[in-house]
Amino acid sequence: MASEPVETTQLAAGSDVLSSPNVTRQSRVxxxxDAIISAARHVFTTHGYVKATMAMIAREAGVADGTLYTYFENKDALxxxxxxxxxARLTQTAKQGVDSRRTTQTRLDFLARHHITSIMEERGIIEMLPLLSSRLSGYSKDELxxxxxxxxxxxxxxxxxxxxxxxIPGDADVAVLRDIFFGALDYGARSSLMRASGESARKTDITRLVNRLVGMIIGTSASTGSLADRLETVADRIETALKQVGH
Amino acid sequence: MASEPVETTQLAAGSDVLSSPNVTRQSRVxxxxDAIISAARHVFTTHGYVKATMAMIAREAGVADGTLYTYFENKDALxxxxxxxxxARLTQTAKQGVDSRRTTQTRLDFLARHHITSIMEERGIIEMLPLLSSRLSGYSKDELxxxxxxxxxxxxxxxxxxxxxxxIPGDADVAVLRDIFFGALDYGARSSLMRASGESARKTDITRLVNRLVGMIIGTSASTGSLADRLETVADRIETALKQVGH
DNA sequence: CGCAATAATTGAAGTCTATTCAATTTAATT
DNA sequence: AATTAAATTGAATAGACTTCAATTATTGCG
Structure with missing residues (x-):
């Protein structure tokens, strides 16, 4: 439809990004x-994934709309x-903090606080996760x-x-403890933020939850009722068998 | 741009919805x-909030695009x-199941299983929640x-x-226990689904997590008649499974 | 340094989607 | 049967993501 090559006016695109000597192309890229990711983080956290627009992000990063797509395939990838x-940041700071502590208790305590604090600060980011996790299958191939x-x-x-x-006593599956640990912290972060009480009230929320949680893990007494455990395994199998009959 | 009133061809709009006598307008509405919500649930769960389109939902509900907006203000509201x-359904079935059990242990056990099972079945639905919770403030006014x-x-x-x-021993804040309980179940549901192992592996995941969790709250272990309690749990589950086969 | 080759950038155009609204059909009421 | 009110429709609108031909910047080489 549009016919003529247009007189484009593009002026001084990267005028602020470079201008210092011996910057290689790679480093500028x-x-x-980084600028794009920072801008995206900001826009995503303030507006949420759905209402955030690529145009906003491009503007805040100081690039044209199209440029985003040379760095990331699409909004999802961004x-x-x-x-x-x-x-990456979370893991790094977590490792650092853990390494600088000695006892199991203080390490667990730190990790819990570190996690819930980070989540509460950058909540919008992790909220995008379920949106993006490519419908179930194939997620394991995902970088995330x-x-x-x-x-x-x-x-x-x-x-x-x-x-x-x-x-740490007991022999519970590590995966189970992990679910309880991170699950409780994520959920706790949400509910504390939702109550939206003041800063100090949230501090109290965090302390209560973390103490309880760490106490549960460190103080867990092993329920060794192997007979009962086996009974439930039997129930598992019966359920599965019944379902197969149903179909 | 378009000038003339167009000869619209609309034929038999609600031909399948009504056609029985003494249906009042209200009941048809x-x-x-319900039809719209069902269609929306299906489309949202299969495609996710972002990729689901209003047109898909309208088509599946058997109405025109515009009709959706007389029932719900916009996609968000839908x-x-x-x-x-x-x-609403979750609460009803939860209450029902709890009421039909006697001991604290079996009730907690049921509630945990009920929750994690429902979540795993209709996972896409709750994943939309963080998207919609109007940015923090004002959420408490929300119906949800x-x-x-x-x-x-x-x-x-x-x-x-x-x-x-x-x-239940101890005097921990109920809010803290709640965070641990539902948080662990939500997280556990996600991670079990992500491992995407078979049906029976997921059953085992659930059992392990629920037992641990309930044990932690009740104060654990094989102290007082837990074998008998667990036996009842087993009976519960067999009954439930049988009921499902019946349908 | 000048020049060709390559990479990065741009922004207007294309396509798809949520939402609106005037026209129309259907139900309730007198 | 006619009138009023409600519900439904689907084409039109506006705005978002994404593409791509044209343009600009960078690198490598003689």
Whole structure:
């Protein structure tokens, strides 16, 4: 429809990004990617994934709309980029904090506080996760799956170490403890923010939850009722069998 | 641009919805609202909030695009409608199941299983929640906040009753236990689905998590007649499974 | 340094989707 | 049967994501 090549007016595109000597192309590209991710993080957290627009992000990053697409395939990929960056930072600071502490209890305590605090601060980011996790299957191929795995590995290591030196009793599946730990913290973050009470009230919320949680894990007494356990296993099998009959 | 009133061809709009006698307008409207919510639930769960389109929903509900907007203000409101409907059903079945059991242990156990099972089945629905919760403030005015509150009230009541009759030791804040309970179940549902192992593996995941969780709250272990309690749990589950086969 | 080749950037155009609204059909009422 | 009110329709609108041909910037080389 449009016929003539238009007189484009583009002036001084990257005027602020570069201008210092010996910056290689690669370094400038990396810098721009950072700028885009920062802008995206800001826009996503303030407006939410749905209402955030690519135009807003481009404007805040100081680039044209089209430029975003040379760095990220689409809006989805951009959001995933933001989350990936978040996980990287989270894992790094978590490891650091854990390493600088000695006892199992203080380490667990730190990890819990670190997690819930980060979540509450950058809540909008993790909220995008379920949106993006490509409908169930194929998620394990996703980069985010791996990043999440390395993050929670910090917790897993703590548990195993704690067991080895007798600080943590019981033999519950680490996966179960992990679900309880992170699940409670995520949910707790949400509900504390929703109550929307003041800063100090939230502090109290955090302390109560973290203490309880760590206490439960460290003080867990092993229920060794193997007979009962086996009974439930039997129930599992009966249920499965019945369902198969149904179909 | 378009000038002339067009010869519209609309034929037999509600031909399938009505056609029985003494259906009042109100009842037809209610039926149509149900149809829309059902269609929306289906489309939202299969495609996710973002990729689901109003046109898809309208088509599946058997109405014109515009009709959706006489029932729900916009896409957001429609999604909230779906969630509200979900919560209503969830609360009803939860209450019912709890009331039909006697001991604190079996009740808690049922509630946990009921929750995680429902979540896993209709996972896409609750995943929309964070998207819709109007950015923090003002959420307490939201209908969904109230519905969630009445739902978790079932758990709260259980805890208080359990304390009153000595089944649940300790004096931890109920809010903290609630965060741990529902948080662990939500998170556990996600991670079990993500591992995407088979049907029976997921059953085992659920059993492990629920047992641990209930054990932690009740104060655990094989102290007082837990074998008998667990036996009842097993009976519960067999009954439920049998009922499902029946349908 | 000048020039060709390559990479990055741009923004207008294309396409798809949520939402509106005037016209129309259907139900309730007198 | 006629009138009033409600519900429904679907084409039109506006705005968002994404593409791509044209343009600009950067690198490598003689």
């Amino acid at each position: 990396r810098k721009r990617e 959001a995933r980029g933001v989350i990936a960056d978040y996980y 799956y791996g990043l999440n795995k390395t993050y929670v590995a910090v917790f897993d290591g703590l548990i195993r170490e704690g067991r080895a030196c007798g600080d | 209610r039926k149509r609202e 999604a909230r409608g779906v969630i509200a409907d979900y919560y 906040y109230g519905l969630n509150k009445t739902y978790v009230a079932v758990f709260d009541g259980l805890i208080r009753e359990g304390r009153a009759c000595g089944d």
